[in-house]
Amino acid sequence: MTEPRTPDFDVIVVGSGPAGASAALVLARAGKRVCLLERGPFPGSKNMYGGVVYGRILDTLIPRWWEEAPIQRWVTRRGTVIMTEQQSLTIDYRTTAWGEAPYNGATTFRPDFDSWLAGHATDAGAVLVTSTTATGLLRDGAGRVTGVRTDRPDGDLSASLVIACDGVNSFLAKEAGLYPHAVPENFTLGAKEVLALPRDEIDKRFGLTGHEGADFEIVGCTRGIAGGGFVYTNLDSIAVGVVLSVTQLATAKVRPEELIADLKRHPMVAPWVEGADLKEYSAHLIPEAGYDMMPTLAADGMLIAGDAAAMCLAAGIWLEGVNFAIGSGKAAGEAALEALVTGDVTAEGLAGYRSRLDDSFVLADHKRLRRVPELLMSERMQTQYPQLMCNLVEGMFTVTNPTPKKGVVALGWQELRRAKVKIRHLLRDLWTSVRTFG
């Protein structure tokens, strides 16, 4: 194919989710001709997430973003729950500080949030083209990416650089040969139900006022399938969902909605969702394996960011995706800008992307927590430890009069034996946890 003399755009950003919109925003503000390509009818129409947007990274893109972003609730109550079929043990933290500017995390509807962020990019001059799917890459004789082919008639679009933010199952990254580790074991399936309830009822059930919100991450609620669950509040709805290992889900022959139904029946969750009407069901793949599944981030004429580059942190107590997408998209935009200025859009010329990510939370956190996905997905963490912890706490708080109380250590030994946890495994997991989280 002959390379066009003048590309249609300086940069084509494929996908208008948080990563794509952030990249486009950075480039458009710098005066570059940017095309933001979206396969859905509007930004965010195809997107889903499992909880909270942490907006600190937004401070660098849109100062005082909290005054205009379409937020449902500000998360002021954050819980981590260990669960068995009948028991639950919660670390339940709340603070009013997270309910005030500059806030910590928020729940939002992705169609609203993504449209808002992409709106900033278009206001800055990016050209948003919706209902258009990038079906492949255009290359010159040397193999350098020179644009994308779309599913529209006469749908070839050329650019000096393509930034693929086309989501977890990135066809463009695969076509560019950047994704050698796209094996099913690296992915989880997130599925959730949005349940409608009156706003004041949600406030009562979760102990919230005003725009305060709650978010609970749960382990031990997936019938032993590696993964977890979550419950979070919107203004007048509650989201209840599970995240499940794709391969183990297939082996178990269980449907994700059955596990959501289990979660809704659990004695801890049932009172929260009682009488709620199902408003929406959605499911999405998640790149769960973290640092070790990350693809090569740049090719000649191309960068990848967001879920397409596996920039999603699934590290037990920290479950974050949107902020990593924004961080990686921003870094991609800055690196692209630098490469366009120097005129070198080869993989070497785009090396600034990797170094920017290395220097930021995006790769620093992923590197530090790279052992967590394997630790969390182990059978011990999914079934044995939740049972052990819940039984231990139940033993501590069960009053056995007239029999005298047992010591905590004795109880611990008893529950270790009951849960069939080997000491060496426990010590090894503790050591891994200390090295990872410490």
Added chain:
Amino acid sequence: MPAGPTERPTIGVALKWVDLRPEVDPLTGAIHDDLHSFGCSEADRAALEWALRLAESWPGGDVDGERAEPPDVVVVTAGPAEADALVRDALAAGATRGVLVDVAPDAPSPEVAALLTGVLEGADLVCCGDYSVDRGSGSVPAFLAAGLGAVQALGLVHLEREPSGTLRVTRRLDHGRREVLAVQAPAVLSFEGASAELRRAGLAAVLSARDIAIDVVPAIAGRVARTQVTRRAPYRPRSRSLRPPAADLDVRGRVLSLTGALVERTPPRTIRADAAEAANLVIDQLRTWGYLE
């Protein structure tokens, strides 16, 4: 007046900007709109496609020594500024001009039709969907035809233009029958949604449509008398009084008693009769049921 042989004909297309997936509160009947799900109905999209096909098939070449121009396809929609996106989609698909009439989304049909009439005055043809998806009554095409002094053909599934300029349109009737009509311009044609699929706009056209100027026509307040809804209550079907079942019945018997299932009834009859005899039979039956003395 329709265009002469050398004047550029105009085909108008009226698209309604409507929420395609509104959320209805089952208790109060309140409707919650979401700007993201606004667009036009399949019927309107089909109408645009027929208009574009007609424009493409319009005979070109010289007429009496003068060059005949292809028709101007003017798309008009009534709605807020956001409806601009719908007009641009139509321009990308091939329409030549776009007009946005600034009017409230809940404006009544006569008012919308009056505004559209002002924009489409002099059009040879106006294509529109046969009814909108927001409980539309299909009345705008009729009001539009009256306002433009045009003939109307509705419920169309096909359109052809004969060399003479006469339009041959096919409309659907009950029981799968079809009716073919010969229509002369000026005419308002309303199409069924399944009659055509709107073409997918090319990428270059989508990009260039972003920069095409769209005429915005302000709504004229008080142009048409409006009836105002002062109170709206949710739909509540009338209650029916049922006699309680006998106390000695078992559960199945109580359910049968309440629902009237398995009760012997006079089976329906099919009678073949001429009109006079059929009328007598209907009157006799009504007397039997007690509706007539």
